[in-house]
Amino acid sequence: MYPSDRKTLAVGVFIALIVIIGSVASGKNIPTSEKEKKKPSPITDVVVEAPGYTESGYTKEGETTPVNLALQDLYLAELRVTLTWEDEPPRNRLFVNEPDTFRIELVNSEFNISVVSDEVSNPSGGEGSITLRANFTQEDAIKMYGSGNWTVNIVMVQAGNQHRVGLIHIIAFVDPGNAWSLNVDVWAWQERGAES
């Protein structure tokens, strides 16, 4: 190999290196959002209602009943969770059944989501109700698509006992817990190609 050939080779390697370094650097400089724009989003801006859930059950005082929601096939836009309950009627007119207190939690452990309601007591002799709402951006919906980890926890905080009218501190009958109804309304970002 002649000295002049070596020089040519060295220059060639040097140019190749510049090209490689240049392409890596320009790749890094492209903002993520611009890269994403090149790929069409799987969803549109339209929000559509999806099938909801209705469940009922009974939870003892101090216990939690988890209800799993199968939402993996949706690009979630909004979840609205409503718990309703009615305390048992008192034994007779001489008794009062003190209100029961619930709390609900909407949880997705995979995405560190935990929306917790206040603790709510039913009005004496009336129906208690708690509603939790969670909204998700299109970006979040795309990230969470496919997650099967949605759970609503129904927490029976306290069941107020029955006592004789006027004798608040003397328990006549222990209230062990309460029945409830759960309703989950679901809205999702419409999938591209599903427009009617």
Ligand SMILES: [Ca+2]
């Ligand atoms: Ca009660």
Ligand SMILES: [Ca+2]
């Ligand atoms: Ca009760």
